[in-house]
Amino acid sequence: xxxxxxxxxxxxxxxxxxxxxxxxxxxxxxxxxxxxxxxxxxxxxxxxxxxxxxxxxxxxxxxxxxxxxxxxxxxxxxxxxxxxxxxxxxxxxxxx
Numbered sequence: 001x002x003x004x005x006x007x008x009x010x011x012x013x014x015x016x017x018x019x020x021x022x023x024x025x026x027x028x029x030x031x032x033x034x035x036x037x038x039x040x041x042x043x044x045x046x047x048x049x050x051x052x053x054x055x056x057x058x059x060x061x062x063x064x065x066x067x068x069x070x071x072x073x074x075x076x077x078x079x080x081x082x083x084x085x086x087x088x089x090x091x092x093x094x095x096x
Contacts, residue, residue, distance in 0.1 A: 009038075013045035016085045023086060033068040039077075040066040042084055054083035 013019050019042050026038035043051045043066060052059045056079060065072040065080070072080075081087060 009041040010045040013042050019045075019084060020086045023081075027088075036066055036068060036070060036072070039080060039084075043080070046084060051080065051083055055079040 009022065013022060023035070023038050023042065026035045029035070043062065048059060048062060051057075052062045055062070057065070057076065061076075062080075064070060065076050078088075
C-alpha cells in the first residue's frame with residue numbers, strides 16, 4: 001500500500017507571488033474562516049515565531065487571531081499581511 005502524506009498548503013507557499021495569489025483566492029470565499037486558514041497556512045510556511053516578531057504580535061495572540069471562528073481586528077490583519085509582504089487591494093466586483 002502506498003503511503004501518501006496529507007496535503008499541506010504551507011509546503012508550497014514559498015514566494016510573495018504565490019502567497020498573494022493564495023490569499024486572493026481565499027478572499028473570494030464568503031466564509032471568513034477560509035481567509036484565516038489561508039493566512040495561518042502562510043504564517044506556518046514563514047514560521048510563526050518569525051511572523052510574531054515581524055508583526056509585533058505575541059505568538060499566543062497570533063495563534064488566537066488565526067483560529068477558525070476568530071474575529072481578529074482589522075489592524076491585526078493588516079499587521080500580519082504587512083509582515084508577510086503582501087497587501088490588500090480592492091477591485092470592481094463587476095467589470096464593464
